[in-house]
Amino acid sequence: MSLPHAILTALLEKPSSGLELTRRFDKSIGYFWSATHQQIYRELGKLEAEGLIRALTAEQPARGQKKAYEVLPAGRAELIRWTSTAQDPKPMRDALLLRLRAAAVVGAGGLEVDLRRHLELHERQLAEYREIERRDFPPGRDAPDDRLRHLVLRAGIDLETFWTGWLGHALAEFTQIAESAQDTEGAQGTKGADDARIAESTESAENAVREEPAGPPDGERAGPPEGAAPTEPPGPGGAEPDGPGSEGA
Numbered sequence: 001m002s003l004p005h006a007i008l009t010a011l012l013e014k015p016s017s018g019l020e021l022t023r024r025f026d027k028s029i030g031y032f033w034s035a036t037h038q039q040i041y042r043e044l045g046k047l048e049a050e051g052l053i054r055a056l057t058a059e060q061p062a063r064g065q066k067k068a069y070e071v072l073p074a075g076r077a078e079l080i081r082w083t084s085t086a087q088d089p090k091p092m093r094d095a096l097l098l099r100l101r102a103a104a105v106v107g108a109g110g111l112e113v114d115l116r117r118h119l120e121l122h123e124r125q126l127a128e129y130r131e132i133e134r135r136d137f138p139p140g141r142d143a144p145d146d147r148l149r150h151l152v153l154r155a156g157i158d159l160e161t162f163w164t165g166w167l168g169h170a171l172a173e174f175t176q177i178a179e180s181a182q183d184t185e186g187a188q189g190t191k192g193a194d195d196a197r198i199a200e201s202t203e204s205a206e207n208a209v210r211e212e213p214a215g216p217p218d219g220e221r222a223g224p225p226e227g228a229a230p231t232e233p234p235g236p237g238g239a240e241p242d243g244p245g246s247e248g249a
Contacts, residue, residue, distance in 0.1 A: 005078075006025075018066065022035075052078055125156075132153060133153055
């Protein structure tokens with residue numbers, strides 16, 4: 001039920017029409033409690049029916065003039081009651097964190113690209129908040145109401161600072177995971193090539209053993225075939241030549 005209280009807050013700061021409230025939400029309250037034009041008009045009607053706000057009477061009514069609203073005492077009392085009521089922190093629900101958890105079991109295809117997109121969006125929002133701080137809260141602007149509004153802005157700055165830092169860390173983790181996967185694939189490829197070379201060398205050695213001719217058994221010496229006449233070694237002079245000079249010619 002926070003949108004009605006956001007509207008009461010904005011109207012206490014400055015009576016406004018529905019259109020003006022929509023524009024103001026886009027520039028301030030909408031950063032942490034967004035609402036559409038239709039939602040704001042619907043809540044204005046409810047608050048008026050409950051007697052918490054009323055439409056201001058224009059001094060010089062003009063055709064097409066937007067109706068402005070102001071907060072009644074009952075509306076102020078309701079806002080005081082709501083502001084002082086204790087509330088528990090809201091449990092965190094973030095689809096990006098759930099997607100990361102799911103990626104641990106199904107793979108992170110495409111998620112790194114979206115992380116970079118989220119980082120760009122948070123960096124842009126952080127820059128916008130810092131510009132608002134520079135413009136609206138210069139040094140020396142320290143009235144109690146200004147300090148409370150600045151505190152709200154600081155929450156936005158600190159939150160965006162957290163997200164930009166965390167997303168940068170997440171992207172660094174993705175880079176390290178990819179590098180580790182490449183190192184593992186490279187090591188497996190090198191081991192496979194080494195195993196293939198070893199297998200090829202082993203096969204070549206086995207083929208060479210199978211193709212080598214068998215020699216005589218160990219301990220035996222090669223000799224003439226069994227039954228053949230022994231060959232006499234030649235004499236000192238060697239073999240005698242045949243021809244006219246030989247004995248018996």
